[in-house]
Amino acid sequence: MSTFTSPSTDGRNGTTNRTMNGTMNGTKNASRHGAGNATTTETSRRPRLSGMTWLVWRQHRAAFWTIIAATVLCAAWIVYQRGQLMDFLDAYGFPAKSLDDGDKEVQQHIDAFSSVTTGLTAIPIMLGVLLGAPLLAGDLENGTSKLIAAQSVSRGRWLAAKLGLAGLVVVVSTVTLSAVFAWWWSPLKSRYPGIDWTSSGFFNTTGPVPVALTLLSVFGGAAIGVVLRRTLVAMVVTLGFTAALQAVWGHFKMSLGDIVTITSKAVSPGDPVIFPEMPRTASLLDVSYLTGSGKLLDVTTCTEAQTEEATELCMKKADIVGASMDYIPMSQMNGMQWFGASIVFALTAGVVAFLFFAGRKRLV
Structure with missing residues (x-):
C-alpha cells in the first residue's frame, strides 16, 4: 500500500536555502579562487525532480526502484543466455548445419527460453496488481487525496503526474525486456521449427505486445482502484481483470492474421x-x-x-x-502484434480518458 509523505514547508525552505547559499558561496569562491570551484556550482544545479513529480516518485519509489532493479537483472540474465546460445551455435556450425540433427542440445536452450518467458508473461498481471491497483486506491483510502485537493495543485495535475510517471516506468521496463528477449531469440526465430512463435511465451513477450498489455493492466488496475476506493479489494479485482485480459487476448490473437x-x-x-x-x-x-x-x-x-x-x-x-x-x-507476426497492440492501446486510452474526465470527480 502506498503511503503519503508530505514534504514540509520547512524542508523545502531548508533545501532552497541550502541551494541558494551553495550557489552564492560558489559564486564568491569562484571570484576568489578562479573557475575551479565553478564546477561545484554547476553540479548543484543539475536537473532534479521537483513539485508533483518529486512527490509521486517519493510516494512510490519502492515500487519504481524494484521494477527498475528487476528489469536490469532480467536483462543481464538474457544477455548472458544470448552469449551461451551464440557460443553453442558457433561450435555447432550453424547455419551451415541444420539444427534438426542436434535436437537434444537445442532443447536445452529452448528450456532456457521457457524459464524466462514464464516470468515475462506474468509481468502485466504482477504490475497491474502491485502497481496499478494501489496507485490511486491507496490515496483514496488513507485520505491523501483530500489533502492534495486542499492544496493549490489541481486534481488533474496530480492524476497526470501519477499516471505519467507510472506509465513511464512501465514503458521503459517492458520495452527493454521486449528488445533484449527478441535479440536473444532472433538467431533461431526463422530457422528452427521447434519453437511455436504463436505461443504466449514468444508472441506476448516481443514487439509492442508486452508494452500494450502491461499499460492496460496497470491503468485498468488504477481505474478499478478509483471505483472501489479500497486497496486490498482493488488488488483482488485487478487480479481477476488482468487474468481475464490475458485469456481474451490469447483467444483472439490468432484472428489478427490472414489465413x-x-x-x-x-x-x-x-x-x-x-x-x-x-x-x-x-x-x-x-x-x-x-x-x-x-x-x-x-x-x-x-x-x-x-x-x-x-x-x-x-x-x-x-x-x-x-x-x-x-x-x-x-x-505476419510483426503485423499481427502491431495490429493487436493498437487495439489494446486504444482501450488503454479509453481507460485514461475515464480517469481524467469521469474518475477525476471521485478523487476526493
Missing part, C-alpha cells in the same frame, strides 16, 4: 493423398480432406477402417481427391 490456404495436387478417389508442404515455421491452424466437389472433410474420416483395402474403399466412397491446409506464416 493462408494451400491444397494438394488432386488424385483419383481412393488413391493415397499427399498433403501439401507449408513453410517450416508457419503455424498450422487446420487440416482437412478435399472432395471432388470442393467440400472439406475432417482428417479423421475413414480412420475407423481396419485394413488398407477398407480405407481405400472408404476414401473412394467419400470422393476424397486431396487435402487442404490452413496456416499463418511467421512473416
Whole structure:
C-alpha cells in the first residue's frame, strides 16, 4: 500500500536555502579562487525532480526502484543466455548445419527460453496488481487525496503526474525486456521449427505486445482502484481483470492474421493423398480432406477402417481427391502484434480518458 509523505514547508525552505547559499558561496569562491570551484556550482544545479513529480516518485519509489532493479537483472540474465546460445551455435556450425540433427542440445536452450518467458508473461498481471491497483486506491483510502485537493495543485495535475510517471516506468521496463528477449531469440526465430512463435511465451513477450498489455493492466488496475476506493479489494479485482485480459487476448490473437490456404495436387478417389508442404515455421491452424466437389472433410474420416483395402474403399466412397491446409506464416507476426497492440492501446486510452474526465470527480 502506498503511503503519503508530505514534504514540509520547512524542508523545502531548508533545501532552497541550502541551494541558494551553495550557489552564492560558489559564486564568491569562484571570484576568489578562479573557475575551479565553478564546477561545484554547476553540479548543484543539475536537473532534479521537483513539485508533483518529486512527490509521486517519493510516494512510490519502492515500487519504481524494484521494477527498475528487476528489469536490469532480467536483462543481464538474457544477455548472458544470448552469449551461451551464440557460443553453442558457433561450435555447432550453424547455419551451415541444420539444427534438426542436434535436437537434444537445442532443447536445452529452448528450456532456457521457457524459464524466462514464464516470468515475462506474468509481468502485466504482477504490475497491474502491485502497481496499478494501489496507485490511486491507496490515496483514496488513507485520505491523501483530500489533502492534495486542499492544496493549490489541481486534481488533474496530480492524476497526470501519477499516471505519467507510472506509465513511464512501465514503458521503459517492458520495452527493454521486449528488445533484449527478441535479440536473444532472433538467431533461431526463422530457422528452427521447434519453437511455436504463436505461443504466449514468444508472441506476448516481443514487439509492442508486452508494452500494450502491461499499460492496460496497470491503468485498468488504477481505474478499478478509483471505483472501489479500497486497496486490498482493488488488488483482488485487478487480479481477476488482468487474468481475464490475458485469456481474451490469447483467444483472439490468432484472428489478427490472414489465413493462408494451400491444397494438394488432386488424385483419383481412393488413391493415397499427399498433403501439401507449408513453410517450416508457419503455424498450422487446420487440416482437412478435399472432395471432388470442393467440400472439406475432417482428417479423421475413414480412420475407423481396419485394413488398407477398407480405407481405400472408404476414401473412394467419400470422393476424397486431396487435402487442404490452413496456416499463418511467421512473416505476419510483426503485423499481427502491431495490429493487436493498437487495439489494446486504444482501450488503454479509453481507460485514461475515464480517469481524467469521469474518475477525476471521485478523487476526493
